[in-house]
Amino acid sequence: MQQHSTSPPPTGVPVPQILxxxxxxxxxxxxxPSWEHVLVLVMGAVLAPGKRTVSACLRMTGRAEAQNFSSCHQLLNRARWNTHAMARHLLSMVVNRLVPEGPVVIGMDDTIERRWGRRITARGI
Incomplete structure (x- = not known):
């Protein structure tokens, strides 16, 4: 007779306090609830080699067999949070951390890529 474990499946590696x-x-x-999923996805993205898919992130954190596996997918699919505000806030965090004082200089490359083909004019794009 096969015995089944009565303990729940492991929830995976806990998110480190530093993260x-x-x-x-x-x-x-x-x-x-979404915040906990975000932390797990970020931790998995840092640890995952190769493509950083939601599935790869969950596997790296030991949550591939978790019951709420689809919740992390839904977090990105439903996007009930403002992505533009998030990007602005994230950029501000990076700039404040890397350049706490002084101006931020952004360089632009204005070289023209020459492409040739039947549908592209001789001057290029």
Whole structure:
């Protein structure tokens, strides 16, 4: 007779406190349940080699067999959070961390890519 384990499946590697602290400024952009999924996805994205899909992120954190596996997919599919506000806030965090004082200089490359073909004019694009 086969015995079944009565303990629930492992929930995976806990999110380190240092990651929670680093991303705390983004906390206000998500609901409490969504925030936990965001932390797991970020941790998995940092750890995952190759393509950083939701599935790869969950596998790297030990949550591939979790019951709420689809919740992380739904977090990105439904996008009930403002992506533009999130991007602006994330850029601000990066700039403040890397360049706390002084101006930020952004360089632009204005070289023209020459492409040839039947549908492209001789001058290029």
């Amino acid at each position: 929670r602290d680093w991303l705390q400024e983004l906390r206000m952009c998500f609901t409490a």
